Amino acid sequence: MLKNIKTESFYDLCIEESLFLEENVEESLKYLYEHGYRTIAINQSINDDNLGAQKKSKGSNKKVKNSEVPPPIDLSPLIETVDKLNLRGFQIFNRLTITYSNSETFNKFIKSNHYKKYHLIAIIPTTPEAHNYACSSAVEADIYSYNPENKFTARLTRKMYNKIVQHGYYFELQYSHAIEDSTKRKNLIHVSHMYHSTGKSKNVFFSSGAKNLNLIRNPYDILSLGFLFGLNELQCKSCVQHTPQQVIIHSVGRRHGKALFFVENVEETQENDHNDLSNCEPQKKKIKMIVDADVET
Template sequence: MIKTSAFYDLCIQQSFFSQDNLEKSIKSLYQLGYRTIAVNQTIEDINIEQSKKKKKKGGSKENQDIVPVPYNLSAIQDVIKKLDIDNFHVFNRLTVIFANQDGLHKITKSSNFKKYHIFAVSPTTNQALLYTCSTLEADIFAYNPEIKFDLRLNRKLYTQLMERSYYFELLYSPAIEDSSQRKHLIHASHLYHSYGKSKNIIFSSGANRPALIRNPYDVINMGFLFGLSELQCKTAVSHCPSKVILNSVGRRLGKSVMFVEHVTSTMEVVEISSNDDEEEEIDTEEPKQKKTKT
């Protein structure tokens, strides 16, 4: 059974966990209040097309996996044991940025892809958006704030994504770094509000260094800039990310998840007292036969 606990940050870049400052990074995340994190790795369909061209030219005959090997979580687990930290969980996440669905089949059939816990997609074209809404099975609908949100998302597509257990992610570290990216994020978040009333929103950092991580309560206050209510801001760092992890288990293992727990049954013995006034007497005598005239 997968155990998680709030608060969550499901998008921390791989470069955040450098070998030199790994212990310091884990300690800072724990002190800020995060108990469940995900190490993110990103691939683009442009890199997939370039690898195809190299194979056609005969550059490498070996069957190279287009999906990178997941980040080794054993190093983080060793640091957690060293610091004697309880209730801290780490997952692997893969984010795919794509413009068409040609290379997605090879990604989903990759052996390395099956090793990731969370799968996020970031379509860059309207064709890719329609494919995501109708066919592609993923956990998170990601958005790259470096470019303006120009996809033709509407209320119908937003509802369709929610019905397919998608959660819409907003990264706050780009809003801290750059003013133009902050505008793009606010623009995208207000579109989510107009199309779906900001349902199924999660907050993640997307940080590549510890200086960009903020306290979960600061992130909750930041959510008011994105058009969310107080309850939605709180669930964006607690309840919704936990649903993402639970849905990811269902996506990888099957359509439904069932947890079995052993429960000891206790038999209750009811004693009937003989002195009870309300005790009913059972008549065991046979009914008398009626006399008939002869």
Template sequence: MESVKGYFDYNVTDKCISNNFENIAKQLYDFGYHTIAINQTIDESLLEESISEGKKKKKIERQDIVPSPIDAKIIKGCDKLKILNRLTISFTTQDIINRIIKSPNYRKYHIIAAQPESQQAFQFTCTNFEADIFTFNPSTKPNYKMQRKLYYLLVERGVHFEIMYGPAIEDSTKRKNIIATAHMYHSFGKSRNIIISSGITNSFLIRNPYDVINLGLLFGLSDGQAKDAIQNNGRNVYMHGSTVLEFVCWKLY
């Protein structure tokens, strides 16, 4: 297994690709982030439209509903920067997941994140979905009820809970939702298995690791937990993602 080092940022949104990604990557690298992930999000409603179109054209079997990972070029001067691909799946029911995991493109992603949008999706994520990261939409409050038992079930399965600092800086409503969710993680799981990522859309939102650690205190983390959230836990996510990918490929074939 390849080694990953430095600070981690697993949520550089795909919007950054068209917004001078090279400069963003260099800035992250200069701050000490040596492992980053380009995040692409697929929404259940878009998948349903794709399936419907596939039926009309009678090409549903050959249609890949998961987009290809973005192929980022090697950044000059950032030789030690490792760029991964992350797929975030926003869903309300588990039905669509079965189609997604059979996608050839699905197996090309290094990191998989689950973004449940209902109680049913939340339960499925906790018990059956092989994800690496548990995330949420900062624009809205969670549409599910967190339980201590389910939180620790995810911890036992090696899943990490994501908190994003970029949207918290960008918008006051998102900031309230992020802080509320972060404190919910503290109440139900004592902030176990937390990662802090940027969720940035532009370079103005990037913060250095020491500022992120300070923000972690605002999110209810201890100093040690805040450091782990951008360092040790990031390494654990990568190791978990590599193991799960091998398992999924073996299961499908």
């Protein structure tokens, strides 16, 4: 998994799984590659509204819970298609987006066996309580996302913003919502300007969140769209290149621990070993002879 740190731009870290059904896999991969994307993440979403759907059998008070977190999509067929189409440098990741309203339901998601199988984890708090939990606790996640269907009601201060950044989260803005609906566009612009005023848009990046290929734009169009969200030219470039790469690096660190070790087998000859040992010997000190020339005759 460590080799996945080496990724290429451009990035789209949220594309809905509906675009990668068997009948349209090749079309979607070609479309993304031709538009300049080399690293993508296929998104699967869960909501705590459906957590533990309860069923009761007749004559019994026992409650039966469904699986909280679905298994991630198998990427093997997609990788085979990438090789078949000769899409060089193209990488695919699994992503899970969790929409939750309180800490109790979120902790149930974490305990699922499928939770750690995802490469990327995104959270969408829907209440002030859930938002405060993300700010105060080191939740095992990588992305702090937002659904522009609803207004951002939580209070976000500069202190809270910095705490979220310290936890290693990255703020996501999904531009496809701004294309498809005017109300979503207003909500998204409001949130993006709030990120700018409270945290100077630190750790902000763009993804599509697209459910349709027609909503995906090439990275250079997104750079122009970034000015609408209150970003300067340098920040716009970082939102589609550098910052998404940092998201992936953070996800690897979250899953494998704080320290990363690269182990490599190196063959060395005895002669090289002897040279290395000889180089380790301390150099002999040079004795400087001082002759006094001022000798009285």
